[in-house]
Amino acid sequence: MEDHLSPEETADYELDQLACSIAEAFIDAYYLALEKDRDNIASFYCPKFVSPDGTVPFIAWNGTVYDNGDAFQEFYEGLTHTHYDVEALDCTVLNRKAIPAAAVQGGSGDDSRDFDRRMSVQISASGSVRLKEPLKGPIRVFSDVFVLVPNSEKLPSPKPTFEKGWQKQWVIQTQSFRFTEWSPDEIAGAKVDEAKTTSEGKKELKGRGRGIANQFAAAGIFAKGRKMDTT
Structure with a gap:
């Protein structure tokens, strides 16, 4: 195939192939960390940076926004078991x-x-x-969209490969995660209060879908040792 491409097309093709390798290596490592290595979740995200255009990382997780990896890791460490089975994966060179x-x-x-x-x-x-437990826990459908940027603290080598696994040469700048199966009663009327940001760096939902606890109740997630209180 490459024999029939122009030099410019060959260069684009090689970058597309690299993007696919990045996606596969990253996804394997990231979801494994969510399940078994939660102490290192924050290391998958870029350092917090505030600019006139906004703050990164921007992590939108089921309607709650986090602006740093440490805050998201603290939240996720409070969850019970999660095991992700990726059934579809797509990627593109963004910039x-x-x-x-x-x-x-x-x-x-x-x-x-x-x-x-x-x-x-x-x-x-x-x-x-x-969710909840490895064998008998409820199963939900999810979608997750990431933008990865080069890690300024660990830039990749030329023509990087991932034979030794994911080394975090790219880090998450933005993420948008959603469960795709919800009770209408849980999500109707939910909205983000842009004026209020908590000290943990997240924005709270208001309305009938207020707070992440309501969303977990709909999805079947429980806090460690107890069911989340959604009242």
């Missing part, structure tokens, strides 16, 4: 110049090169998640 050429250590410094170390990637995953 080949996500970081400046000058920021690439050992790079060419040429703005038209080193895209394999500079690009951002959008990843979409969907499938099912088993």
Whole structure:
């Protein structure tokens, strides 16, 4: 196939192939961490950065927004068992110049090169998640969309491979996660109060879907050792 492509098309094809490798390695490592390595969840996210355009990371998890990996990890450590089964995975190169050429250590410094170390990637995953307990817990359908950017503290090597697994050469800048099966009574009228942000760095839902506890009750998730109070 590559023999019939122009040099520009070949370069695009190679970046697409790299994006696929990034997506597969990242998804395997990330959902395994959510299940068995929750102490390291925060390391999958970029450092908090506030700019006139907004704050990253932007983590929207079932209607609750977190603006740093530590806050999201603290929340997730309070959940019981979760096991994700990814049934569909898609990815695309979002921006080949996500970081400046000058920021690439050992790079060419040429703005038209080193895209394999500079690009951002959008990843979409969907499938099912088993909750509460490994064998008999309820199963829900989920969708998850990520934007990954190069890790400024651990930039990838040229033409990176993932033979040794995911090394966090890219980190999450934005994420949007949703369960796709909900009771209408739980989500009707829910909205985000933009004016109120908690000290943990998350925005609260108001209305009948107020707070993450109501959403977990609808999905069948319980806090460790007790059912979440949704009153």
